[in-house]
Amino acid sequence: MRPVPRYRHTQFGAVVVGSLAASALVLAGLGLANHDPVFTWGGPILMGGAALLFYNLTVEIDATHLTFRFGIGLIRKRVPLAEIDEAKPVRNSWWYGWGIHRTPHGWLYNVSGREAVEITRTSGQRLRLGTDEPRRLAQAIQAAREGLRNAVA
Helix, strand or coil: CCCCCCEEEEEECHHHHHHHHHHHHHHHHHHHHCCCHHHHHHHHHHHHHHHHHHCEEEEEECCCEEEEEECCCCEEEEEEHHHEEEEEEEECCHHHCCEEEEECCEEEEECCCCEEEEEEECCCCEEEEECCCHHHHHHHHHHHHHHHHHHHC
C-alpha cells in the first residue's frame, strides 16, 4: 500500500495586503487632515485587523481532508476527501477578484492571482481555491483521493 500523499502550501496575498495598507494610509491621512482621531487610528486598526485575517491562504491535505485557512486561521474550511468528485486547474476571470465570495462557478477563496483549482463535490456543489500552483494542488487532491479509496478497499 502506498503512503497517502501529504500537501501543504501557503500563498501570500500581496495585492490584498497592499490594498489594505494603502487604505490604512488614506484613512489615517484623512483623519489627520480633518483632526478626526476615529479615522486617524480606527482606519489603520481596522485595515490591520483585515490584513491579519486575509494576508495569506494555506492549503493542507492529510489522509482524509482538504483544509484551507486564511491569515491567522480564524476563517477556515475543511472538506472531506470522500466528498470530492473532481479537482481541476482553472483560471478565474479578472473581475472575480480576491477574498471570499460567490461566483458563477461556486464559492471562490483567493488571496492573489487568477489561478485556482475548481473542486466539484459529490453533491454537485463547486468551489474554487486560489493558488499559485494549480497543477500541483489538483494532482495532490487526486492522489489523496486515490490513497483514501485504496485504504478503504
